[in-house]
Each structure stands twice: as C-alpha cells, then as structure tokens.
Amino acid sequence: MPTEEHAAAPLSLRRRRRATAVQEILDAAERNIAEHGPAALSLRAIARSLGMTVQALYHYFPSRDDLVTALIAKAYGDLADAVQAAVDAATDASARERVLVAADGYRHWAIAHPERFQLLYGTPLRYYAAPVEGPTTQAMRRMSAIFEREMFDGFTTARLAAADIPGLSAALLAYLDQLPPTGRRKLPPPATALVLSAWGHMHGLVVLEVFGHTAFLGDHQAEIFRMAMRNLFQDIHSRIPAAGPGAAPSDPRPRERASSTGR
Secondary structure, three states: OOOOOOOOOOOOHHHHHHHHHHHHHHHHHHHHHHHHOHHHOOHHHHHHHOOOOHHHHHOOOOOHHHHHHHHHHHHHHHHHHHHHHHHHHOOOOOHHHHHHHHHHHHHHHHHHOHHHHHHHHOOOOOOOOOOOOOHHHHHHHHHHHHHHHHHHOOOOHHHHHOOOOOOOOHHHHHHHHOOOOOOOOOOOHHHHHHHHHHHHHHHHHHHHHHOOOOHHHHHHHHHHHHHHHHHHHHHHHHOOOOOOOOOOOOOOOOOOOOOOOOO
C-alpha cells in the first residue's frame, strides 16, 4: 500500500548552484550594507566583490527592488529567529518573564546588526516600495506573532476583549477589528491596540540606543531598557481582567511556538 508521504526529490544540480549563488549575493549585499549603510547599497559593488558583472547579477535578482525585498525579508527572518531563540533558551522563565526575554532578544539583535536594523526601520530607501502582501509583509507578521504569543499566553480572548483601555474611538476599534490576524488567533481590538502601543515603546527605546542617542547612559542602557519593559508589560497585564470564578485559566487551544523557519 503506497504511503501518503514521499521523500522530497533532491534539487537538481542547476537549482543547487542557483541557490548557492543567490545566498552569496545576499551575503555580499549584507556586507555592503554593513560597510556603507543601506542608502549606499550598490549593485555594481556587490557584483564586483563576487567577480561577476551587474548583468549576471540581474539573472538572479531582476531589479534592485527585488534584491532589497530579499534583504529586508531575510533581516526580518533573522531578527525573528533571534527573538525566538532567546525565548526558547529561557526554559526556566515564567509566562510573564518570557515577553521580557523576547524584548531583550529584539534589542540584542538590533545592537549587533545596526545597519541591517536601519534597513528595516531607518529612513526608507529612495524609490523603493515593498510589494503589497509580499515576503517583507509576511516576515514582519511572523515577528508580531511571536510577541503576541508571549504577551498574551494564558489570557482568553474574552479577557483580552475586556481590557481596560479608555479613550479608544469607535472608529479605531472598528479599524483594528478588520486587520488580518498575525498569530494563532485573531486578537480583539483592545489587545491589538496594546500590542501596537507596546511595540512602539519597545522599538522606540531600541532605536534611540542603536542610533547612539542614549550613549550617555554607558553600560546602564540595558538596565534602563529592562526596567522600562518590565513596567510596560506589567501595566499591560494589569489592564486585562482576572479570570472569573470557574473560568478557564487560559485559551483552550494548545500553545504553539513559531519555528525558526516561520512555518
């Protein structure tokens, strides 16, 4: 009786060579960005460093935008991998501590890769427009899904919907409600608002540090960041009502972790 699963056929020699060439181009482009910054990305310099012509490079990336899109998607993927690895390594951390570990993972990657972080969140590259619902969007959603999971693990959807966030307009709540889900469940509008606010606070502190605006704090930058994140997430969790008598302590669905490949 034939099995339903079959071993995947090995890639042809031609496809393996193409995959290797694509990876070498991406590596060379990342080195170019690290040395000169995202705004100075040069296809000619990348091709020259690999001993190939610009025309040959276009065989793998038909345009500059295609290469930039691949670089941004890869940077998002590497950042998400770093955050996930930090969480996975924190085997003794409580559910409330894991989101702090995730924030630390985000900060550490940004500090270690400032030029690639700038590619993601710095001044937009001139004339570049990311494809709608393309690989950069999917990669960004994976990052959001990790933080959503770590921030709200253990809270039911009903409790998240009842979060105490005064001042949100009906128009904003309606807009947030129609956004596509990024994690394993669709968050109610109040929870989505909390995610966006938390990300803005976390990301803002990281940007200040990466671009040198908090250098006056010296070795104390990490402590300030962790203090701010601890206070931020404590405030968020305090806004979510406690489970009532007899209520389920957490969402009934099993907790899923994002893989390093995003699948």
